[in-house]
Amino acid sequence: MLDENIKNQLLTIINPERYLDQPEALACYAYDAFVEESLPDAVIFPKTTNEVSGILKIASQFKVPVTARGAGTSVCGAPIPVKHGIIVCFSKMDTILDVNTRDRYIIVQPGVVNADIQKALAPFGFFYPPDPGSMNTATIGGNIAQNAGGPRCLKYGVTVDYVLGLEVVLASGKIIRFGSKNVKDVTGYKLTSLFCGSEGTLGIVTEAILKVRPLPETTKTLMVMFDDLDNTARAVTDIIGSGILPAAMELMDQMTLTAIEDAANLGLDKTAQGSLLIELDGVEEACEKEMKQIIEKVKENGATHIQEANSESQRQNIWTARRAAYGIFAKLAPDIMSEDVTVPVSKVPAMIRKIVAIAHKYRLKVGVLAHAGDGNMHPMIPTNKADRDEWHRVKKAFDEIFEAAAQLDGTLSGEHGIGLAKSKYLPLVMNQDTIDFMKIIKKAVDPDNILNPGKFA
Amino acid sequence: MTPKVPPNCGKCGLCLNVCPVYKQMKEEQASPRARMQLIRAHKNQTIASSPYLKEIMSKCLMCGSCTANCPSGIDHYSAFMKMREQMAEDHGEPAAVKSLIYLLARDYRTRWGSTLARTGQKLLPKKIAESYKLGNIALKNMPRLNAVPFRNTCEEIILPDTQKPDRQKPDTPKTDTKWQNIQRQGSDKETGTVAYFTGCATNYIYDDVGLATVGILKRMGYKIIIPKNQTCCSIPLLFHGAKKQAQKNIETNIEALKGLKVDAILVDCSTCGEALKHIYPSFFNKNDPASHHAIAIAQKIGDVLSFIDDHFDRLTFNASPKEKPVVTYHAPCHSKNSFQSHTTIENLIKKLPFVIYKKTCDTEECCGGGGTFFYEFPKVSKEMTDKKINNAKAIHATQWLTDCPVCRMNLSGNLKKEDNLIIKHPLSLIYSALKPL
Ligand SMILES: Cc1cc2nc3c(=O)[nH]c(=O)nc-3n(C[C@H](O)[C@H](O)[C@H](O)COP(=O)(O)OP(=O)(O)OC[C@H]3O[C@@H](n4cnc5c(N)ncnc54)[C@H](O)[C@@H]3O)c2cc1C
Ligand code: SF4
Ligand code: SF4
Numbered sequence: 001m002l003d004e005n006i007k008n009q010l011l012t013i014i015n016p017e018r019y020l021d022q023p024e025a026l027a028c029y030a031y032d033a034f035v036e037e038s039l040p041d042a043v044i045f046p047k048t049t050n051e052v053s054g055i056l057k058i059a060s061q062f063k064v065p066v067t068a069r070g071a072g073t074s075v076c077g078a079p080i081p082v083k084h085g086i087i088v089c090f091s092k093m094d095t096i097l098d099v100n101t102r103d104r105y106i107i108v109q110p111g112v113v114n115a116d117i118q119k120a121l122a123p124f125g126f127f128y129p130p131d132p133g134s135m136n137t138a139t140i141g142g143n144i145a146q147n148a149g150g151p152r153c154l155k156y157g158v159t160v161d162y163v164l165g166l167e168v169v170l171a172s173g174k175i176i177r178f179g180s181k182n183v184k185d186v187t188g189y190k191l192t193s194l195f196c197g198s199e200g201t202l203g204i205v206t207e208a209i210l211k212v213r214p215l216p217e218t219t220k221t222l223m224v225m226f227d228d229l230d231n232t233a234r235a236v237t238d239i240i241g242s243g244i245l246p247a248a249m250e251l252m253d254q255m256t257l258t259a260i261e262d263a264a265n266l267g268l269d270k271t272a273q274g275s276l277l278i279e280l281d282g283v284e285e286a287c288e289k290e291m292k293q294i295i296e297k298v299k300e301n302g303a304t305h306i307q308e309a310n311s312e313s314q315r316q317n318i319w320t321a322r323r324a325a326y327g328i329f330a331k332l333a334p335d336i337m338s339e340d341v342t343v344p345v346s347k348v349p350a351m352i353r354k355i356v357a358i359a360h361k362y363r364l365k366v367g368v369l370a371h372a373g374d375g376n377m378h379p380m381i382p383t384n385k386a387d388r389d390e391w392h393r394v395k396k397a398f399d400e401i402f403e404a405a406a407q408l409d410g411t412l413s414g415e416h417g418i419g420l421a422k423s424k425y426l427p428l429v430m431n432q433d434t435i436d437f438m439k440i441i442k443k444a445v446d447p448d449n450i451l452n453p454g455k456f457a
Numbered sequence: 458m459t460p461k462v463p464p465n466c467g468k469c470g471l472c473l474n475v476c477p478v479y480k481q482m483k484e485e486q487a488s489p490r491a492r493m494q495l496i497r498a499h500k501n502q503t504i505a506s507s508p509y510l511k512e513i514m515s516k517c518l519m520c521g522s523c524t525a526n527c528p529s530g531i532d533h534y535s536a537f538m539k540m541r542e543q544m545a546e547d548h549g550e551p552a553a554v555k556s557l558i559y560l561l562a563r564d565y566r567t568r569w570g571s572t573l574a575r576t577g578q579k580l581l582p583k584k585i586a587e588s589y590k591l592g593n594i595a596l597k598n599m600p601r602l603n604a605v606p607f608r609n610t611c612e613e614i615i616l617p618d619t620q621k622p623d624r625q626k627p628d629t630p631k632t633d634t635k636w637q638n639i640q641r642q643g644s645d646k647e648t649g650t651v652a653y654f655t656g657c658a659t660n661y662i663y664d665d666v667g668l669a670t671v672g673i674l675k676r677m678g679y680k681i682i683i684p685k686n687q688t689c690c691s692i693p694l695l696f697h698g699a700k701k702q703a704q705k706n707i708e709t710n711i712e713a714l715k716g717l718k719v720d721a722i723l724v725d726c727s728t729c730g731e732a733l734k735h736i737y738p739s740f741f742n743k744n745d746p747a748s749h750h751a752i753a754i755a756q757k758i759g760d761v762l763s764f765i766d767d768h769f770d771r772l773t774f775n776a777s778p779k780e781k782p783v784v785t786y787h788a789p790c791h792s793k794n795s796f797q798s799h800t801t802i803e804n805l806i807k808k809l810p811f812v813i814y815k816k817t818c819d820t821e822e823c824c825g826g827g828g829t830f831f832y833e834f835p836k837v838s839k840e841m842t843d844k845k846i847n848n849a850k851a852i853h854a855t856q857w858l859t860d861c862p863v864c865r866m867n868l869s870g871n872l873k874k875e876d877n878l879i880i881k882h883p884l885s886l887i888y889s890a891l892k893p894l
Binding site for chain 1: 465466467468469470471473474483484485486488491494495498503504507509510513527528529530
């Protein structure tokens with residue numbers, strides 16, 4: 001619990017109904033979807049930028065750590081308050097402030113859930129492209145802080161490509177605004193990029209201007225099966241290499257397919273060794289043409305079965321099952337370890353072979369699921385932390401998976417972020433001077449290290 | 458691959474935005490994920506039992522949305538019930554909830570209680586009745602209790618309608634025209650036999666639903682068995698941690714329903730349905746004979762509305778009025794999550810030739826009633842209910858159909874006269890439009 005004096009000061013600016021510090025409540029803010037936990041001392045639900053600013057002024061005066069939280073769906077421990085202190089939870093600061101499809105932007109508070117943005121835009125025939133699997137729960141604040149991506153980001157780009165402007169409260173409590181309602185804007189440093197993916201370590205986002213796009217005229221969805229995983233991966237490389245740009249291209253291996261089929265009964269062929277879920281969108285004629293090209297390419301790579309979703313509900317079912325894959329995997333064992341190493345798309349087949357070989361070496365099961373079109377892999381290893389020996393092998397396997405990705409010009413994370421999970425691997429992909437440069441930035445904006453301390457090493 | 462251990466909550470958070478309480482409160486501790494984590498922490502003794510922990514566990518509608526949407530296959534229901542039992546043991550229940558359990562525990566007590574309550578409703582000075590509230594619901598807006606419990610008004614076996622009035626006398630006063638009307642309807646052929654589990658709500662509060670059910674089924678040519686010894690399905694008891702009392706009721710009901718030679722055992726309330734179909738079969742040890750009976754019974758359980766939908770062509774309706782009323786539907790959580798009958802019911806309503814069906818933007822959202830939730834947590838409940846009411850008003854519906862007695866009580870209790878909306882069970886609407894033979 002916080003010092004009585006600090007608590008009293010906070011309560012002068014925050015309605016006590018929005019301040020929690022009972023042990024039962026604190027226990028509910030100690031986790032996200034990652035395996036570790038750490039308790040905060042207090043949880044506050046701000047509703048305005050001024051309240052956030054007030055909280056940070058008090059926190060910086062007393063040097064109390066402050067960790068922002070959206071919906072707690074991070075899978076890398078980003079919102080876990082490892083150094084305790086205050087959780088500033090944005091779930092109640094969730095108003096959509098402006099929908100302007102003429103100028104193609106939407107202005108939202110950080111607690112707005114991604115799916116609610118889609119709902120607000122749909123009647124106007126618009127959408128917000130980043131679509132993380134957690135979109136029905138995760139907040140925009142969390143999406144920005146993790147620079148979230150999703151299946152259709154292959155074609156459309158990730159969160160950073162859609163943030164036009166931000167209002168941010170700094171550690172000192174000062175409120176800054178940068179960017180604008182304009183797609184083109186070169187006034188100073190591109191600070192929106194700096195804040196995307198900063199995991200709440202540089203400042204707290206209190207408002208965002210996001211770019212939106214008109215909904216495509218048509219969408220076509222294909223499920224393709226292969227009897228060989230390597231062929232599946234090569235088909236991906238071939239399609240992307242030939243210049244076609246599907247909206248999404250998801251790869252699933254046999255273990256993933258089986259798990260999804262068992263849970264959702266979609267009629268997927270469980271004997272297939274690999275499969276691709278491909279989605280095209282845009283103008284009808286263009287989709288038709290690309291569809292033909294894709295079918296050619298997958299056939300060249302030995303596709304055994306090709307099926308087009310014949311209704312919107314069938315398409316929705318496939319995607320719902322795909323989004324639930326992580327949870328479905330969680331059924332298989334007490335703990336599930338999932339990573340998101342990413343490699344250039346031409347290296348996808350090599351990376352998948354590596355993952356399979358490493359899991360085999362350490363006698364582990366592995367499911368390979370990937371946003372394959374952009375080289376973003378999600379190897380998932382079901383395990384049991386209580387089994388000391390196995391847990392040790394899992395850790396070893398992930399060490400090697402990260403090394404392999406780095407050797408293939410890849411990177412540690414395509415979308416999940418670093419958080420607690422991956423900070424020790426940073427040296428694999430950046431030199432010490434680069435890491436130091438990030439530290440200089442952090443020190444400059446948050447000299448007392450009160451914003452989400454303990455992340456990024 | 459089969460899991461070697463009971464599934465673990467992976468903390469993915471996918472259940473947050475399907476939980477009506479989380480959506481309203483927007484606080485993690487109000488979410489299914491948090492409840493699962495707290496149960497684990499309590500088991501590991503990192504969180505002690507406390508009245509606040511009990512409050513967190515009770516601030517849940519037991520609506521089943523989390524279970525229906527959890528990709529990891531977590532059985533929240535069983536976990537919550539066990540924890541509620543523990544919490545009730547540690548900290549007791551509020552007096553009002555306690556007396557509810559006491560009443561529902563044995564049917565004769567319910568009978569006795571409802572007589573008392575009815576007298577209370579009558580005797581209470583008007584002024585007090587107007588200002589006294591149960592949760593958000595003013596006492597004057599609470600439903601009146603049935604003059605005589607529904608099951609006392611009918612024979613245990615009711616023959617299908619024939620052209621001539623039959624002899625099943627109800628032991629109700631001669632003046633009860635409702636029954637005389639039912640007796641007069643007829644259908645030529647006997648189509649089959651069904652059993653009817655009436656539930657407490659129909660028996661003590663909403664006999665219009667019972668009358669409609671019997672009236673429609675008779676018309677469809679079914680012989681109806683209403684086993685006399687049935688009692689409360691025991692869901693309210695289980696939700697409040699009164700497992701021992703619940704077991705007695707479950708045994709009584711199994712005894713009353715086992716071995717019946719019927720095509721189906723029908724319920725008019727999906728919560729009773731959930732109990733009979735999903736909870737009874739796993740309540741007893743596998744080797745217990747009660748378990749076998751429960752499984753056999755569960756296979757026959759269905760809801761009346763889906764049953765009617767299956768045999769819709771057996772019904773003929775009065776000529777439609779010139780100006781058809783606009784009706785809408787509220788899908789009760791249990792119809793949606795455990796009984797999955799809500800789409801069938803909605804489609805059935807759409808098929809009715811004498812109304813115009815309009816959907817609200819939140820047909821599937823919870824109304825905030827949830828057993829005793831509206832009573833225990835009036836503030837959150839009220840916010841949820843008001844949202845629903847405003848959305849139903851927005852489409853200018855005049856009749857609001859719902860197939861759960863608690864939703865009905867909660868919604869109608871919160872409606873104001875000027876809202877110009879009446880709440881009905883879909884069965885009553887269908888029954889009122891049947892063409893006399
Ligand atoms: C089943 C599942 C599927 C997923 N699929 C994807 C996917 O496809 N793509 C993807 O990219 N991610 C995915 N994720 C990861 C996660 O959902 C995203 O990282 C998401 O953006 C987190 O949002 P949140 O609101 O839950 O944030 P939280 O988890 O609460 O917080 C994440 C980080 O954001 C910071 N933060 C939150 N709000 C603010 C704010 N207002 N200002 C500053 N910092 C803030 C926190 O401090 C923390 O560091 C998935 C997770 C799950 C469980
Ligand atoms: S209960 Fe299920 S849906 Fe909810 S967080 Fe746990 S695993 Fe996810
Ligand atoms: S049963 Fe309903 S109210 Fe309770 S936790 Fe699950 S979704 Fe929420």
